[in-house]
Amino acid sequence: MKRTHTVKRKRKRAGPSSPLLDPRNMDDDPVVQGILTAISQKRLKPGTKLGEDRLAKALGTTRIHIRQALAHLASRKIVMQFLNRGAFVYRPTWDEAREMFAARRVIEAATVSAAIDLLDKNGRAELKAHMAREAGHDRNDRWASLSLTADFHILIAKLAGNRVLLDMTRELMLRTSLAIATFERPGSPDCSPDAHPDIGSLVLARNKTAAIHAMAHHLEEIEERIKPDGDTRDDDDLTTIFKEIGVRSVNSANA
């Protein structure tokens, strides 16, 4: 018998409202966090199979936690589950990708507007700090760049002071990341490095209409880097890989 030394409060009815102890949040789950960071860092591509046993061994947990995490991610449309076939990293359709960007334009215009309305000394400092961090980051470190780029939009949403819109922004950024990974054209240049500083400066200047316009333009710019014919699948990937290696055919290799 273990020593149960818990603080006992005087609670007649143990309703969940008054103390609110231990609200389980799936976002704190290490499995969910691992898959999410792997996706946002482009280490997991859309369509990749996420086997339960494999993930359980890879992450050092049991299968039931994997199943819970996958179900959670499936309800967030970040993985897709098929009956008796397992879970795969979500692969948006082209239309869905467009709709995600349209939704981001709507929501992030609102967050920029609200951020300007609520901007105070503290928020101004946060924004300046982030802009400095993003200006002086190592451009060769692709993963750090990705994180910083995402953090800018998240910071704007935080400054808007609306956690519902913040969660939506987080969610849409993850899903658009999957859309970009699915449909990005191979030789697409990076996000123009001036976009975030421009938007940030306009927010600091409290120029609302210009900031909203800049944000919309920025999102359109990102959207233009994807094209609709990215649905070549694993088979094509295999042939492409072997072509890149230089093997034309097995016979020629044997001869």
Place this chain on the structure above:
Amino acid sequence: MKRTHTVKRKRKRAGPSSPLLDPRNMDDDPVVQGILTAISQKRLKPGTKLGEDRLAKALGTTRIHIRQALAHLASRKIVMQFLNRGAFVYRPTWDEAREMFAARRVIEAATVSAAIDLLDKNGRAELKAHMAREAGHDRNDRWASLSLTADFHILIAKLAGNRVLLDMTRELMLRTSLAIATFERPGSPDCSPDAHPDIGSLVLARNKTAAIHAMAHHLEEIEERIKPDGDTRDDDDLTTIFKEIGVRSVNSANA
């Protein structure tokens, strides 16, 4: 008895990548649907405990399905789960309720705008049909009224042609329904019956700015029907209920 998951499909040799049929969607789960409709019809109030065994027996299924459904609803912030204490119908905080309405103002302004842009003959007919249905519905049937009221906003979102925004609207309507149930003042009148016809007429007239304004006004009107001190709990509810019944005390009832 047992849920019939068996979807027997005759497929010869489907490639592992191309068709990817049978995407499992938790929204089709009867348990999830049951809880959702119960919540949207105000049969389940915020804070109600959702015991697994109780639900399993009530819905005629096993506990594991209940657990999956509750986990899904928890990730959607419609129920809240506590460690070793079970699941409860989500009870938003006052700030969260305000933020939900703010998000709805943002998103539904966008859906109204897009609906006007994309309005065609078919959508026009749908909207007129719904307006006629809502105009001639039985006002005494509270549940039908609730469904129709919700369907109007859903229809606008559908006409916007963006499934991402449509899903967000659906989600926010459910959550604002919980917020209203949590914070509604007792003698609050119903939603003004002119709001939806006004908005619908403006959409049909393609008067975008007026329609957006009317929608924003409508949402503000709904939001004004809640007040921040609604967090009195079950104890107060019990006393309120007994007061409404007319029982002053147990002794008087026995005498």
Place this chain on the structure above:
DNA sequence: GCGCCAATAATTGGCGCCAATGTCTGCCGA
């Protein structure tokens, strides 16, 4: 050689059991 069919193997889904934790009731002492 090519395509269809059947058997095998691997993976997922579901269920029962048991442990862990929280809640409630009854008891004891001040």
Place this chain on the structure above:
DNA sequence: TCGGCAGACATTGGCGCCAATTATTGGCGC
């Protein structure tokens, strides 16, 4: 009589096993 404590009870969480289904591979016939 009231507050605190301890035991019993109820509920949730987790794990292992087994069934169901699917993907793969070997075999057969054309």
